[in-house]
Amino acid sequence: MRSLTVCAALDPEELRRLADILQTSRVEAGQTLFSEGDAADALYNVTAGTVKLYKLLPDGRRQITGFLVTGDFLGLAVNDSYAYTAETVTAATLCRFPRKKIDALMDEFPKMQRRLFSMASNELAAAQDQMLLLGRKTAKEKICSFLLMLSQRAARRGHKENPVYVPMSRADIADYLGLTTETVSRTFTQLKTAGAISLQEGNKVLISDMDAIYDMAEGC
Amino acid sequence: MRSLTVCAALDPEELRRLADILQTSRVEAGQTLFSEGDAADALYNVTAGTVKLYKLLPDGRRQITGFLVTGDFLGLAVNDSYAYTAETVTAATLCRFPRKKIDALMDEFPKMQRRLFSMASNELAAAQDQMLLLGRKTAKEKICSFLLMLSQRAARRGHKENPVYVPMSRADIADYLGLTTETVSRTFTQLKTAGAISLQEGNKVLISDMDAIYDMAEGC
DNA sequence: CGATCCGTTGAGGTGCGTCAACGGGAGTGG
DNA sequence: CCACTCCCGTTGACGCACCTCAACGGATCG
Structure with a gap:
């Protein structure tokens, strides 16, 4: 067992x-x-x-x-x-x-x-x-908080914290964060363009600028 | 005790x-x-x-x-x-x-x-x-849900369910529902104009059309 | 090779936020 | 008793972040 x-x-x-x-x-x-x-x-x-x-x-x-x-x-x-x-x-x-x-x-x-x-x-x-996330954070802050949550959870379970495995669909992410799939997609693209993350094979997200993601998660 | x-x-x-x-x-x-x-x-x-x-x-x-x-x-x-x-x-x-x-x-x-x-x-x-409220409901649905929550809670504690005692400020309500004070105020006015509620002395809200409030709380 | 699903991108609309002004009630001080 | 201030709630005008609607490409599958 x-x-x-x-x-x-x-x-x-x-x-x-x-x-x-x-x-x-x-x-x-x-x-x-x-x-x-x-x-x-x-x-x-x-x-x-x-x-x-x-x-x-x-x-x-x-x-x-x-x-x-x-x-x-x-x-x-x-x-x-x-x-x-x-x-x-x-x-x-x-x-x-x-x-x-x-x-x-x-x-x-x-x-x-x-x-x-x-x-x-x-x-x-x-x-x-x-x-707090649903009531007061912007779309970008929501996405960054979400990625950090997944990363920290993976770390707590003994997996590597980066890249983050994101098995759920854009629709699921949207319904978790109080957004639409389009906004989720656009925000990922923004973060990618800004060089903070990159999308990898197998539903993985590489956080290339962890500090920036941390700051953006709380609106700093 | x-x-x-x-x-x-x-x-x-x-x-x-x-x-x-x-x-x-x-x-x-x-x-x-x-x-x-x-x-x-x-x-x-x-x-x-x-x-x-x-x-x-x-x-x-x-x-x-x-x-x-x-x-x-x-x-x-x-x-x-x-x-x-x-x-x-x-x-x-x-x-x-x-x-x-x-x-x-x-x-x-x-x-x-x-x-x-x-x-x-x-x-x-x-x-x-x-x-669910914060992520997916509109301002009007949020306010109606809030009033119903207060009403049902009062009833559960043995108080009368209507009118509802609302001791908190517009700012507190806004920060609870993920809105601004202005939107809370405007939405109360809307509900008042629609004849669904009326504001009474001593921070009390009289729900005059309970069914309408119920329906609006869930977007029916 | 059509059908379906998913993610992305664009164009345009809107619900709610932002900024500003105002009025009433409560507290304070003269 | 009357100013004066402060705080709160309300209302109006305007802007914008995000939603809506639409189109398209790639992946998967029968």
């Missing part, structure tokens, strides 16, 4: 119990794991690939609230129903924990609950950063 | 222990409780009044990430430092829990930790709604 972030703080006994209840599954790109409003009967942990979460308005406008990668969990729900849709961006593998069983485990192992709480706190902080 | 939302699920013994460590304080309007980057040495629970949380960009642009009222808690931190500034909107009373002591209590009383986790999950869901 792959090491799971949720489980990092657990002892062997707890891990064994967890392994008993999880189901691992492989999902190809572009598949819906669950939809907004579905009964929230499970918690998921991403062990490979990228997953996006999004909410829709009645007329189809979409806001992507997060891109999840290895170690992230999804499926926290409020009223026993999911508040967002989850869809794979790339092929992915996930661990599925039935909610009833995980609730029971949380009572039994406070350390696990604490770990989940800590992860939820981190997500809350990330959500607040994203609100 | 007033009943605290964090404590709703606790038994008398737990409540007594909690009462031992909390400090209650009265704070007037416009005071800063703590600033972004400060050492996060305490958790707070609002027992009266309204508090706003915000983040700043280097050039002064501001994003308010939430307005907290009675029962809400604040002070969750990631790296032992606060990720946002907290400031009172109206005069308020708060309970302050030193972090070290609350951490110890959480280990002792899993029910309390569970309650905090559940509140964090709710905040996460609210944050995702706010991202």
